Amino acid sequence: MEQQLGSSSFQGPEAVLNMQPSSSIGIAYHPLFGSHPDLILLELDDKLLPDLLLHQRVSLRGQPDEDAVLCTQSKTYAIKFVGTSNSALLVPPSHLYQLSQNSQHQEPDTIIPDDGKLIVPIIQVAPGNMELLEVAPRLDKLKLLLSQKPYSYEEALEDMEKDDKTGLYRWPDLVDMVQASNGELENGLMALSALEIDGYWRIVDEEYMDMILRMLLQNSILNEWSLDELDEDEVVSVLVADGFPCNIARHCLHVYGSKVVDGTVGRNAWRLDARRVGVHFARAILRSGKMKMDNFMEEWLRKIPEGMNVSFSMLEGEVLTDKFGVETWVYAFRVSSLPSTPAERFAMLFRERSRWEWKDLEPYIRDLKVPGLSSEGLLLKYTRRTQPTADAEPVFSAR
Amino acid sequence: MQIQVKCSCGGEKCPEWAIIELQGVVEVQPWYEGRPLHNLQIGTLCRPSSQENYTLTIGYHELTGSKVTLKKPLVVLQKVKPTPPGTPNTSNPSSSPQVELDVVGIIRHKILFKTRPKALISS
Ligand SMILES: [Zn+2]
Numbered sequence: 001m002e003q004q005l006g007s008s009s010f011q012g013p014e015a016v017l018n019m020q021p022s023s024s025i026g027i028a029y030h031p032l033f034g035s036h037p038d039l040i041l042l043e044l045d046d047k048l049l050p051d052l053l054l055h056q057r058v059s060l061r062g063q064p065d066e067d068a069v070l071c072t073q074s075k076t077y078a079i080k081f082v083g084t085s086n087s088a089l090l091v092p093p094s095h096l097y098q099l100s101q102n103s104q105h106q107e108p109d110t111i112i113p114d115d116g117k118l119i120v121p122i123i124q125v126a127p128g129n130m131e132l133l134e135v136a137p138r139l140d141k142l143k144l145l146l147s148q149k150p151y152s153y154e155e156a157l158e159d160m161e162k163d164d165k166t167g168l169y170r171w172p173d174l175v176d177m178v179q180a181s182n183g184e185l186e187n188g189l190m191a192l193s194a195l196e197i198d199g200y201w202r203i204v205d206e207e208y209m210d211m212i213l214r215m216l217l218q219n220s221i222l223n224e225w226s227l228d229e230l231d232e233d234e235v236v237s238v239l240v241a242d243g244f245p246c247n248i249a250r251h252c253l254h255v256y257g258s259k260v261v262d263g264t265v266g267r268n269a270w271r272l273d274a275r276r277v278g279v280h281f282a283r284a285i286l287r288s289g290k291m292k293m294d295n296f297m298e299e300w301l302r303k304i305p306e307g308m309n310v311s312f313s314m315l316e317g318e319v320l321t322d323k324f325g326v327e328t329w330v331y332a333f334r335v336s337s338l339p340s341t342p343a344e345r346f347a348m349l350f351r352e353r354s355r356w357e358w359k360d361l362e363p364y365i366r367d368l369k370v371p372g373l374s375s376e377g378l379l380l381k382y383t384r385r386t387q388p389t390a391d392a393e394p395v396f397s398a399r
Numbered sequence: 400m401q402i403q404v405k406c407s408c409g410g411e412k413c414p415e416w417a418i419i420e421l422q423g424v425v426e427v428q429p430w431y432e433g434r435p436l437h438n439l440q441i442g443t444l445c446r447p448s449s450q451e452n453y454t455l456t457i458g459y460h461e462l463t464g465s466k467v468t469l470k471k472p473l474v475v476l477q478k479v480k481p482t483p484p485g486t487p488n489t490s491n492p493s494s495s496p497q498v499e500l501d502v503v504g505i506i507r508h509k510i511l512f513k514t515r516p517k518a519l520i521s522s
Binding site for chain 1: 400401402403404405406409410413414415416417418419420421422423424425436437438439440441442443444445446447448449453455466469471472473474475476477478479500502503504506508509510
């Protein structure tokens with residue numbers, strides 16, 4: 001059977017890519033030619049190659065009912081199949097797809113001529129390739145998952161660890177379920193003020209946070225602590241003595257304060273953040289519904305600790321005001337409770353109000369990040385801008 | 400679910416693959432239809448001169464083309480199931496079988512035949 005060619009007679013892609021001038025080679029179907037659905041061609045930027053090849057930190061993420069995304073360490077990409085009407089004949093390296101001695105695919109009536117010409121085999125006609133498009137991480141699901149079972153005062157009181165872990169998620173569970181890169185997932189957990197308790201990522205119930213913050217503020221009066229320089233060890237030990245777990249006491253400083261950069265060695269100091277404390281009490285006050293502006297301001301300022309400077313503008317993205325006649329009313333409308341995809345976000349905003357002034361709208365779209373689209377682009381796409389006169393404030397309504 | 404993309408060589412020597420791309424579809428002669436394509440010769444690729452120009456002769460047609468560098472590389476991935484075939488799946492049947500994607504190659508160039516085929520007239 002002189003006409004049969006073993007795999008050793010086949011040339012690899014280099015025979016095509018490094019062809020010598022005035023030479024020719026035969027192109028033939030590989031003995032293992034087929035549709036090979038296990039092969040995927042993925043087009044990607046040269047700058048992503050090191051992530052993929054060297055660091056091996058690239059993965060596909062998604063549940064069976066979701067379109068898979070590709071995640072690097074810091075970014076998320078949608079995957080799009082791009083078909084082609086051309087025939088892309090794929091030439092594999094010769095060490096792949098080697099034939100065993102008695103391969104069933106070797107046809108006795110092979111018609112490859114035995115004239116000494118080099119043969120390059122085609123393994124597949126590629127139907128197209130995958131392309132990547134950078135997208136925002138799908139973090140709404142993270143919020144949804146962690147909101148199922150917030151860590152509460154009641155749970156903290158229970159000494160025994162409960163066996164029922166439904167609604168609780170470890171890091172690998174989140175990686176499995178949330179379409180975001182590791183970096184984006186970490187940022188998302190930080191933005192939600194989540195913390196790891198017994199190996200599970202949790203958000204702490206707002207009422208529980210309220211209890212511990214008020215206890216901290218009371219203690220600061222009793223012990224004459226400066227809110228600009230709270231000693232972590234001292235605060236934590238006092239709160240623990242008051243019945244709060246150590247990790248929650250520390251968490252309280254993280255949520256409402258920022259670390260003071262201090263040269264003193266071996267001492268962690270924290271400064272309470274006026275905006276975060278102010279937002280916390282505004283939320284607590286408005287939980288029961290809308291209020292007249294004057295009443296709200298009176299109650300709010302009464303709750304703010306002595307010496308802390310707050311202003312109503314700190315509540316941007318947290319509250320909205322409405323005018324009814326001479327009265328102004330305040331009500332809670334939190335940007336953090338809105339969807340993070342632009343289409344859904346704008347739909348919710350225009351359901352809340354049909355017309356928005358820029359100064360009101362801006363805090364509610366500031367955090368929207370769509371790769372490849374500027375905030376002007378977002379506004380053009382999702383809103384209609386009207387400006388009655390040149391010096392009037394522009395007003396945005398639904399498209 | 401997470402599918403890890405792996406490269407067994409660590410990016411050191413990912414083999415280069417090649418693409419020969421032409422317009423339309425390659426069809427076999429009517430008399431050959433239905434028979435296995437394996438080992439069947441499609442045509443002859445020629446580099447007539449030192450320029451990066453190529454011809455591809457398929458049957459009585461000739462295409463002319465050139466070697467182009469892809470704007471972005473294509474990575475060739477292959478789906479693999481790390482569990483050897485025949486091993487009974489002892490894990491939870493509701494969980495989907497573990498799959499990995501292996502980088503088996505990279506494509507940076509192709510020989511592109513953009514023109515419509517020209518009939519070769521025999522003398
Ligand atoms: Zn490799």
